[in-house]
Amino acid sequence: MPELAEVEYVARQLRENAIGATISTVNIVWPRAISHPTPEIFAAELVGRTITGIDRRGKLLLVALGRPHPVASREPCPPSADGVGEIEEEGWVTVHRRMAGNLRLLMAEEPDERYLVVDIRLADGRRLQYSDPRKFGRLAFWHADELPQALAEYGAEPLAADFTAARLAAILRGRSRALKPLLLDQARIAGLGNIYADEALHRAGLHPLRQADTLTPAESARLRDAIVTVLELGIAHGGTTFGRHQGLFGEAGRNVDYLLVYRREGQPCATCGTPIQRIVVAQRGTRFCPRCQPE
DNA sequence: CTATAAACCTGCTGGC
């Protein structure tokens, strides 16, 4: 599930529902899921802190943690527009769901998630649970001054204002790699995964094996627009869900109904009717329309 | 720099 669109969708839900909540206990069911610093320190650092903001970088979810002001103001501080209130950030939890991880916010009476990996109890009785049947996903805690090292390897943010056609053209320039592995390279563009890479290439009319530095300016502009479009559509549809839930409350994303090529091999292309083809590129199943996306 | 394979894990689906 979790590519940029699915992470962004959950980030928005968390921003609406979890900011201001205080963590009372942390139970780590599968310790290897904590990648930094150690499971024990992770748990100890979280307890007593309050969720002050939610952010995202590529497929990585960022949860800002702080402590309420020790003194005074009787008024609870309302979160500001960027999700950060009058509480000082002291650290961050990062969540990478990899292939199959899910984040759920459970009401007090709801049963535990299946495949539970980390259970975070909130002071109001709700639980924030990370579950993951494949156990590929990772959580970490970073002090505020350590966060940059956690984000150091990420490339362009596709939904940021500076992700222009010129920016993408600069990324493609001088690279002999095929487009598909380049789009999946998080150090170049952060957040595209197998679904949205295939969908973006299809919308741009580009073959997945096309060499990156052979695109014309018009083609790279088309690709930039296609990337932004597929991601925004994915977010608007609540993400793409194949198996289990992926929203914060267990709801399935509806974007699967809008995919044009991903997992549609053999079915007719919506544009030209040619059967969608599947090949393997960089160990990943890759779908495209051989007519709309000529090599 | 680029490419390829394997590893990390488990669940699900389709074929026989």
Add this chain to the structure above:
DNA sequence: TGCCAGCAGGTTTATA
């Protein structure tokens, strides 16, 4: 129904 092969939304590491 049972078993096996193949596939899966991602990343890291080792090897050419």
